[in-house]
Amino acid sequence: MIQIKRMQENGVDVLAPVGEIDASSSIELDLAIAKSVGDGFTKILIDCSALEYISSAGLGVFMSYIEEFKEKNIKMVLFGMSEKVANTFQILGLNELLNIVKNKEEAKKIAG
Amino acid sequence: MNYTYKVGCSIENLKGLRDFIRISLKTNGVPDLQISELVLALDEMCSNLMIHAHHCNPDDLFELHIDVKKGSPIVFEIVDDGTVFDINEFSEPGLDNLIHEKRKGGLGIRLIKSIMDKIEYEHHKDKTVCRLVKKVSFN
Numbered sequence: 437m438i439q440i441k442r443m444q445e446n447g448v449d450v451l452a453p454v455g456e457i458d459a460s461s462s463i464e465l466d467l468a469i470a471k472s473v474g475d476g477f478t479k480i481l482i483d484c485s486a487l488e489y490i491s492s493a494g495l496g497v498f499m500s501y502i503e504e505f506k507e508k509n510i511k512m513v514l515f516g517m518s519e520k521v522a523n524t525f526q527i528l529g530l531n532e533l534l535n536i537v538k539n540k541e542e543a544k545k546i547a548g
Numbered sequence: 549m550n551y552t553y554k555v556g557c558s559i560e561n562l563k564g565l566r567d568f569i570r571i572s573l574k575t576n577g578v579p580d581l582q583i584s585e586l587v588l589a590l591d592e593m594c595s596n597l598m599i600h601a602h603h604c605n606p607d608d609l610f611e612l613h614i615d616v617k618k619g620s621p622i623v624f625e626i627v628d629d630g631t632v633f634d635i636n637e638f639s640e641p642g643l644d645n646l647i648h649e650k651r652k653g654g655l656g657i658r659l660i661k662s663i664m665d666k667i668e669y670e671h672h673k674d675k676t677v678c679r680l681v682k683k684v685s686f687n
Contacts, residue, residue: 437563456566459595460559466652489566489584491591492659496652503647520584527585527662528655533643 437461440468441483448547449475450540452483457494466497469512478510479547481540485516490524498534511535515543549576551614557602559595565612566591576616577687586682589663590624592656593635593680597626601633621665621683628676634669635660 438461441452449472457465472480482498498514505512513535517525525531537543551572555561566587573583594612602608613625640658641651660667666681 456563458559458562458566458591459599460562462652489587491588491595492655493595493652495655496646499643499646499655500650500652503650520581523581523584524588524659527588528643528658530643533647 438464440464442468442472447477448479448481448544449477450481450483452486454486456489457487458489458491459493462491462493462497465494466500469497469501473504473508473510478508480510480512481543481547482512482514483516483540484514484518484521487517487521490521495525495528495530499530502533511547513537513543513546515539549614549616551616553612554609555594555612556606557598557608557610558604558606559598561606562591562595562598565594568612569614572614573616573622577618578616578622578684579687582682582684585663586622586624586684589660589680589682592660593626593678596633596635596656597628601628618686621681624680624682626678626680628678629674636667636669 438453438455438457441454443450451468451472453465515537516539525536535546537546553565553568555565569587569590570583573586598604610626610628615623635657638657641654646654664680664682668679670677
């Protein structure tokens with residue numbers, strides 16, 4: 437249901453979930469982020485341009501890393517969301533708690 | 549129009565359930581952004597039911613009914629064998645707590661309550677009906 441593509445650009449890890457993230461597939465997102473952290477990346481970009489849907493299970497995965505990333509000084513930036521997916525983050529105000537920008541260039545700037 | 553979908557309690561079935569809701573609402577002229585919110589709320593309700601009340605047993609079945617008519621609020625009914633838990637009695641944790649505790653759950657009920665206008669339960673002898681109502685502006 438979800439496929440997560442992964443590529444590296446100049447020391448930045450870019451994860452691109454393709455498809456729908458729900459209660460049955462959020463574990464894939466969690467594992468992909470954990471792998472990136474385990475591999476030592478401190479700049480993680482989430483390319484949401486092929487993300488068609490996300491439920492609370494997926495939102496919860498992003499939320500669960502906020503504190504850890506603050507402690508470890510890891511920057512995670514989400515970009516390229518469709519209007520529908522962006523709306524899901526906005527309903528709960530998660531757009532205030534996570535770094536969410538329009539495109540990859542802005543995301544790279546924020547990641548530093 | 550009335551639509552009914554019968555589904556087993558495996559979270560693998562959520563995708564099919566979402567597609568059913570999308571198509572039913574789209575056919576009746578509900579705008580896309582509202583469809584996506586309603587799909588989300590119902591996905592949260594049904595995944596809660598599958599996971600917490602039925603422990604993902606695919607042999608346990610429940611029904612989702614959709615009553616959608618232009619000019620009227622949309623009514624969704626989840627008809628189950630009586631194991632439904634009332635989300636109105638569940639106090640959802642604050643966002644700050646979720647972040648500090650690094651918890652991955654707890655957001656679903658908050659989403660449902662934000663999206664839906666009304667959530668009510670009816671308990672019958674051998675079944676429980678959870679009714680979710682939302683007023684929308686039709687295309």
